[in-house]
Amino acid sequence: MGLLSALGAPKSWGEKSVQAMVSVSNLTRKFGEFTAVDDLSFKVAPGEVVGFLGPNGAGKSTTMKMITGFLAATAGQIEVCGLNIDTDPKQVKQRIGYLPEGAPMYGDMTTQRFLGFIAQVRGYRGAEINNRIDAAIERLELEEVRYQTIETLSKGFKRRVGLAQAILHDPSVLVLDEPTDGLDPNQKYQVRKLIKDIASEKAIIISTHILEEVDAVCSRALIIARGRLLADGTPTELMTRAEGHNTIELVTGAAQADALQQALSGLSGVASIDTTISRDNADNRVLRLRPNDGADLLDSVNALISETNLPVQQIHRQQGRMEQLFRQLTTTDTEAG
Amino acid sequence: MNNLGTIFKRELASYFLTPLAYIFIVIFLLLNGIFTFYLGQFFQRGQADLQPFFEFHPYLYLILIPPIAMRLWAEEHKSGSIELLMTLPISLAEAVLGKFLAAWCFTAVALAGTFPIWLTVSYLGDPDHGIIIAGYLGSLLMAGAYLAIGSAMSAVTQNQVIAFVISVLVCFLFIVSGFPIVLDFFSGWAPAFVVNAIASLSFLTHFDAIIQGVIDLKDIIYFASLIGFWLFANAVLVEIKKS
Structure with a gap:
């Protein structure tokens, strides 16, 4: 935690900024006729790790570029730590650590020199x-590449140098554009661990299209497609909105399958039941019971089973899958548009 | 302007990170020597001055200065590091000026490498050192103007070769506007003040005055405002290119 506590809080925190370190309202960005970001509003509080989820070209990177002051917004307001990006760009930039997509850096410099340059620019x-x-360097475990030029580093090391650069000044706000893209599973784990470690008092925004990542590191996810905000909630909340959430799977012998299906279809709140042959055992049947509106029917199903005394080998309630919700939201949007 | 120095140092150091800088300086000195001694007939003239040395600088710089400037912004666009640079707490003015000054400083180092020629002429005769100093200052000023153009052109593209070609082209226009052939073309029909205006745009007109030892304020203002204009254009182009 040494790196975190060393700098302390920036001087001019307003009351408002304690509640929301990043506040984006009605943000819009157009490239000619094309609207990349369309009336986006959200807030990020300290301690939150917000994941931007969306298909390629959804406007995630564009939004990040506007928050970090690289691109100007066509319309809308961005405040970081209570400071407006348009009126106080330098102050805002001082409070943000940013890892641009693909972690571009000065390849001809060594890690040491590059970080030295960043430190000087940051005013040290x-x-x-x-x-x-x-x-x-210690935090990102870069000691072994300290004196190597960045262009000779592997992708994983490069990404870590990029992260080192972003956290060097212990910023209040971290914006990381696809921080784990192209890394191997161990490196991904490391980066996620780092994000979790430093998350406690910072506002962190990451973008990703790896859905498991949202579950692994984010306290909140924003699903964005075509520049619009489609969903905003904790990963658990979002998953309840996925089709197939609370689907109950029952495995039973082929002989009892029909009777069981008959009995279950009588339950209230059941939307549909389909029966398939079990993959593990051809003599078994799998009944998949979908509830109306994702309601939790496990208790009533259990009650019914014990009442009717039908033999059930396995019973299992499925969680909604992020992937399902993602497809649900982003593809219907495409069709509608 | 806190970060002007930081940018300047990084850029200047990056020239020397590859052997290219040293090769460039060698070529710079070689070409200067060839032009001065062979084409300029330095010895045959029998005069103790550096006229034949400075005379070729406008043409030498046409080829030698754009390579120094072409990397400045094109490389940032190509590698994407422009996004890093512009999201650091650095103002656009600091970035533009820092890069320009680093390139100018590098040019000054290369130019300083020509000092043996000054020693030679001092050994052989009794030159007017004031004129030589004026020549060096004028040459450096003119190099600054070339660099400012090169830097602005480098902001237009992410391809260094394209940046080089268009910088040469623009610099060439600034030389050729002083050529009699161009001026004759206009003098037939255009009013005199137009012809004068075109002639006064040329590097040659102003540089020739300086290397004669005549340091006129208007020539200095000319180069300074040219540098100022192109650096401003540079900043505008960076701003346009990134959005």
Whole structure:
């Protein structure tokens, strides 16, 4: 935690900023006729890790570029730590750590020199520069590539140098565009662990199209497609909105399948039941019971089974899958549009 | 302007990170030597001055300066590091000026490498050192104007070769506007003030005055405003290109 506590809070925190470190309202960005970001509004509070989820070209990166001050918004407001990006760009940039997509850096510099450059730009002088570099290098485990030029590094190391650069000044807000893209599973795990470790007092925004990542690191997910916000909630909340949430699967012998289906269809709140042959055993049948509106029918199903005394080998309630919701939201949107 | 120095240092250091800088300086000095001694007939003239040395600088710089500037912004666009640079707490003015000054400083280093020629002429005769100093200053100023053009053109594209070609083209226009052939074309029908205006746009008109030892304020203002204009254009182009 040394890296985190060393800098302390920026001086000019307003009351408002404690509640929302990043506040985006009615943000719109057009490229000619094309609307990349369409009237997007959301807030990120300290301690939150917000995941931007969306298909390619959904406007995730464009939104991040506007929050970090790289692109100007066509309309709408962005406030970071209570400061407006249009009126105080330098102050805002000082409070943000940003990892652009693909982690572009100065390839001809060594890790040490590059981080030194960043430290100087961030306003550190003298011994502080080296303290900052050392802390970032330790945190991202970059010691072995400290004196290597960045262009010779593997993808994983490059990404980590990019992250080191983003957290070097212990920013209040971290914006990471696809931080784990192209990394192997171990490296992904490391990056996610880092994000969780530093999340406690920061507002972190990450973009990804890896859905498991949202579950793994995000406290909240925003699903974006065609520049519009389609869903906003904790991963658990979102999953209840997925089709097939609380589907109950029962495995039973072929002989009892029909009787069981008959009995279950009498339950209230059941939308549909379909029966398939079990993959593990051809003599078994799998009954898939879909509830209306994702209601939880497990208790009533259990009650029914014990009442009717029909033999059931397995009973299992399925969680809604993020992937399902993602497809549901983003593809219907495409068809509608 | 806190970060002007930081940008300047990074850019200047990056010239020397590859052997290219040293190769460039060698070529710069070689070409200067060839032009001065062979084409300029330095010895045959029998005069103790550096006229034949400075005279070729407008043409030499046409080829030698754009390579120094072409990398400045094109590379940032190509690698995407422009996004990093522009999201750091650095103002656009700091970035543009820092890069330009680094390139100018590198050029000054290369130009300083020509000092043996000054020693030679001092050894052989008794030159007017004031004129030589004026020549060096004028040459450096003119290099600054070339660099500002090159830097602005580098912001237009992510391809360094394209940046090089268009910088040469634009710089060439600034030379050729002083050529009699161009001026004759206009003098037939255009009013005199137009012809004068075109002639006064040329590097040659102003540089020739300086290397004669005449440091006129208007020539200095000319180069300074040219640098200012192109650096402003540079900033505007960076802003346009990124959105």
